[in-house]
Amino acid sequence: MDNSFLGFLHSLLRYAVLLALLWAFVVNLRGWLTGRPILTGDRMVTILAMVFCHVQLVLGGILYAMHYTAIDHMEEPHRRFFKYEHIGTMIIAIALITVGRMLSKKANAEYLKQRTIVIFYGIGLLLILWAVPWPFTEVGHALGWL
Numbered sequence: 031m032d033n034s035f036l037g038f039l040h041s042l043l044r045y046a047v048l049l050a051l052l053w054a055f056v057v058n059l060r061g062w063l064t065g066r067p068i069l070t071g072d073r074m075v076t077i078l079a080m081v082f083c084h085v086q087l088v089l090g091g092i093l094y095a096m097h098y099t100a101i102d103h104m105e106e107p108h109r110r111f112f113k114y115e116h117i118g119t120m121i122i123a124i125a126l127i128t129v130g131r132m133l134s135k136k137a138n139a140e141y142l143k144q145r146t147i148v149i150f151y152g153i154g155l156l157l158i159l160w161a162v163p164w165p166f167t168e169v170g171h172a173l174g175w176l
């Protein structure tokens with residue numbers, strides 16, 4: 031749909047977002063379940079996942095500003111997907127991830143920090159997985175994997 035460099039970056043960055051979120055989810059879940067603090071390197075992944083989400087939010091916002099006329103002229107269900115579902119779900123997911131990281135930072139027990147990340151990042155990850163236009167969905171079949 032979009033051949034610009036920004037569009038390519040936005041498409042590519044989905045994998046960094048998903049991997050970082052999954053990694054942060056797994057290390058925090060392991061720490062929570064085993065009662066062990068997570069290592070500083072692993073904690074960095076929690077931050078990195080949020081930063082990737084914020085970059086994706088900015089890129090997505092620019093793409094939307096650049097393409098909203100084109101999106102308005104798309105056939106349904108593509109129009110509805112890119113105008114409302116994709117953007118709305120992603121903004122909610124990124125807000126949850128940001129709030130989760132803030133609450134985790136404020137929590138005063140290690141298990142509470144980890145549990146907060148598990149819950150907020152877990153829900154955010156599911157929402158993002160759902161709202162990506164994957165090639166096996168109706169809205170994404172013309173887009174491919176990258």
Ligand code: HEM
Binds near residue numbers: 040044083089121
């Ligand atoms: C983690 C969050 C996000 C992920 C993983 C993601 C992923 C994607 C992917 C894979 C595409 C298809 C790209 C292609 O193959 O051409 C896409 C398109 C698009 N995304 Fe996102 N997105 C995210 C957040 C957002 C946000 C927050 C916005 C808007 C504020 C946004 C706006 C758009 C728009 C407008 C398109 C169509 C762009 C075009 O014409 O190239 N995205 N997104």
